[in-house]
Amino acid sequence: MDDRQGSLEWAEQKAKEIATLLLFWYEKNKRLLPWRTTADPYAIWLSEIMLQQTQVDAVIPYYRRFLEQFPTIRDLARAPLEAVLKAWENMGYYSRARHLHAAARLVVDSHGGQLPQDPDDLKALPGIGPYTAGAILSIAFGKPVPAVDGNVKRVLSRLFAVDRPLNDGSTQRYISLLAEKLVPAENAGLFNSALMELGALLCRPGMPTCSACPLTSICLAYAGNSQHQLPVAGKRAKRPHKEAAAVILRDSGNRLLIVQRPADGFLGGLWKFPGGMVNPGETVSEGLKNRCREELNLSVSVREPLLTLQQGYTHFQLTLHVFSGTILEGNPGLPATGNWLWASVGDIRRFPFSRAELRILEALFP
DNA sequence: AACGCGGGGGG
DNA sequence: CCCCCAGCGTT
Numbered sequence: 427m428d429d430r431q432g433s434l435e436w437a438e439q440k441a442k443e444i445a446t447l448l449l450f451w452y453e454k455n456k457r458l459l460p461w462r463t464t465a466d467p468y469a470i471w472l473s474e475i476m477l478q479q480t481q482v483d484a485v486i487p488y489y490r491r492f493l494e495q496f497p498t499i500r501d502l503a504r505a506p507l508e509a510v511l512k513a514w515e516n517m518g519y520y521s522r523a524r525h526l527h528a529a530a531r532l533v534v535d536s537h538g539g540q541l542p543q544d545p546d547d548l549k550a551l552p553g554i555g556p557y558t559a560g561a562i563l564s565i566a567f568g569k570p571v572p573a574v575d576g577n578v579k580r581v582l583s584r585l586f587a588v589d590r591p592l593n594d595g596s597t598q599r600y601i602s603l604l605a606e607k608l609v610p611a612e613n614a615g616l617f618n619s620a621l622m623e624l625g626a627l628l629c630r631p632g633m634p635t636c637s638a639c640p641l642t643s644i645c646l647a648y649a650g651n652s653q654h655q656l657p658v659a660g661k662r663a664k665r666p667h668k669e670a671a672a673v674i675l676r677d678s679g680n681r682l683l684i685v686q687r688p689a690d691g692f693l694g695g696l697w698k699f700p701g702g703m704v705n706p707g708e709t710v711s712e713g714l715k716n717r718c719r720e721e722l723n724l725s726v727s728v729r730e731p732l733l734t735l736q737q738g739y740t741h742f743q744l745t746l747h748v749f750s751g752t753i754l755e756g757n758p759g760l761p762a763t764g765n766w767l768w769a770s771v772g773d774i775r776r777f778p779f780s781r782a783e784l785r786i787l788e789a790l791f792p
Numbered sequence: 793a794a795c796g797c798g799g800g801g802g803g
Numbered sequence: 804c805c806c807c808c809a810g811c812g813t814t
Binding site for chain 2: 479480481483484516517518519520521522594595631632663692693694737738739740741780781
C-alpha cells in the first residue's frame with residue numbers, strides 16, 4: 427500500500443475538481459435505474475445485494491418483483507426462506523438471499539425494523555461487507571464514505587496509473603485510500619454512483635471510451651496512453667470439468683421425487699432431482715445409484731438416458747446426465763440433511779431450483 | 793491470502 | 804474460448 431508516486435496527496439488536491447467534473451457528467455449521462463428513484467434504505471440495500479457480481483440488466487426484473495413481493499423489511503423478515511429463494515431463483519449466489527433474509531430478521535429483532543446507520547452495526551449484518559456498507563451509508567444515508575466495487579477499482583487504477591495486480595490485497599487497500607481521499611463531504615452517494623457509472627459506461631475493461639470521458643484531463647493512464655494495459659490482471663485458475671447424474675423417479679400418482687440441498691452448501695436450500703457427482707472410477711450409472719443410496723438410502727434401477735446438459739459454474743464445468751429410473755426397494759429414507767418430497771408436475775415449479783434443474787424441467791415438462 | 797459461491801453478457 | 808460483473812464469508 428506504499429504510495430510511490432505520491433498519488434494520495436495528489437488525489438486530495440484534485441478531489442474537488444474530479445468530483446465537479448464527474449458529477450456534471452453523471453447528471454447528464456446516468457442511466458435511469460429503478461433504485462435511483464427511491465430513498466428507501468431497504469430498497470437501496472436490496473439493490474446493492476442483488477448487484478453483487480451480477481449485471482444491472484439481469485438484476486432489474488428481480489429487483490422489481492422482489493420489492494413487489496416483499497415491500498418492507500418486516501415483510502421480508504416474516505416470509506419463509508423458501509419464498510425468498512424462489513424470488514432469487516436463477517440469479518445465482520444464493521447465499522445472498524439467505525443472508526439478506528437473516529439480516530432482515532436481525533433488523534426487525536435488534537434494530538426496530540430500521541436499517542442501522544452506524545457503520546459497525548451495518549457491517550455486522552450478514553451479507554453486508556465493506557463495499558455494500560459504503561454504498562448504503564453514502565447513497566441511503568448521505569455519509570461521506572467511499573464505496574469501492576469492481577468498477578471503482580478499475581477506474582481508479584487508470585486514473586492514478588496503479589500498475590500492480592488489482593486482486594492483490596495491498597493494491598485494494600491502496601485503492602480504498604485513494605477513494606477515501608476523493609469522496610466529497612457532500613453528495614457522497616451521487617459521487618460513488620457516478621464513479622461506478624463511469625466504470626460501467628466508459629471506463630470499461632479492455633477498451634475504455636476515453637473520447638467521451640470527463641476525466642481525461644486528470645487521468646494518468648490516459649496521459650501515458652496506458653489505459654488499455656490497466657488494470658493489471660491477476661492470475662486465474664482453470665475450471666476443472668466434473669460429471670454428475672440425476673434420476674427422474676415417479677410414484678404411483680406420477681409425482682416426481684425432489685430433494686432439498688443442505689442449507690449452507692452449494693446452491694444451498696434449492697431443490698434438485700436425486701443424484702449427484704460421479705466420482706472418478708465410477709461409471710455414470712454406478713455413481714447415480716451410489717449417490718441415491720447415500721442421499722436417500724434408496725435402491726434405484728437406472729433405466730434410460732433422457733438428456734445431457736452442460737452447466738458452467740464459478741469453479742468447475744459440469745456435464746449433467748439425466749436418466750429415468752425406478753425405485754427397486756422401499757421408500758426414500760431421510761437424507762442426512764435437507765428434505766425430500768413427491769411433487770406433481772403441476773406443482774413442481776413452486777419450489778426454488780437452480781439453472782440446471784430449471785433446464786431439466788423445461789426439457790422434460792415444458 | 794486463497795478459496796467457494798451462479799449465471800450471464802460480451803469480446 | 805476467454806474475461807468480467809455495484810462482493811462476501813470462511814478458512
